[in-house]
Amino acid sequence: MASSSSSSSSSNFPCAACKFLRRKCMADCTFAPYFPPEEPQKFFNVHKIFGASNVSKLINEVAPHQRQDAINSLAYEAEARLKDPVYGCVGAISxxxxxxxxxxxxxxxxxxxxxxxxxxxxxxxxxxxxxxxxxxxxxxxxxxxxxxxxxxxxxxxxxxxxx
Structure with a gap:
């Protein structure tokens, strides 16, 4: 019985985006599938570089089967931009x-x-x-x-x- 209460309480945790934005994470949250609660730094980096509104628009414009790849690309570019604000990924490629x-x-x-x-x-x-x-x-x-x-x-x- 204890395991079932812990699993149900874990599903009540807000995604990393909603936690960062200090809002209630709804069942249809746009960010939840891509920014799990155990990866807060991923959303922090993406939000800092691109902004939550732009990321939300991008998620909705991309085909569902490509969304995870798009978010992973944004996360990679955001991390690279934080390390090298001028060149980002291009600097790493160079x-x-x-x-x-x-x-x-x-x-x-x-x-x-x-x-x-x-x-x-x-x-x-x-x-x-x-x-x-x-x-x-x-x-x-x-x-x-x-x-x-x-x-x-x-x-x-x-x-x-x-x-």
Whole structure:
């Protein structure tokens, strides 16, 4: 009997939005499905950035099957805007893109080191390409330099240059 009274009392808790807005949470509350009482920070962030009225309008304009995704997107953007008011999500994307470019350069360097190591093991020194990054031709088992004059020889020639 105690469990049934606790479950019925838990259903009486207002959603995070109604609690924050200090209003009674009705059975048909627009916010209740998306802002449960145990996630008050989610609504606080969304309200601070977008406002309750705008969020309510958005919920009503979006197709029911897309509402949860829309609210999750708003919550993510709101959190990003609070962390970085100028760039928000775009700032996070930019950081990730720079990280991908840095890792690509590191990968290119490691590939060039592998070419030098492989050529050194054969007592050959690979020549440096004039531009572009190295690629590995899995069919031929050779590295090559895209859009470069060095494509005619597997390791970029043998004129003794360095990468």
């Amino acid at each position: 950081v990730l893109q720079r990280q991908v470019m840095r890792l690509q350069r590191e990968l290119d360097t490691i590939r060039a080191d592998l070419i030098r190591y492989t050529a050194g093991a054969r007592n050959e020194m690979p020549a440096a390409p004039t531009s572009g990054s190295t690629c590995f031709d899995h069919n031929a088992g050779n590295f090559y330099y895209p859009n470069s004059q060095w494509n005619s020889e597997p390791y970029g020639g043998s004129d003794g240059g360095s990468l």
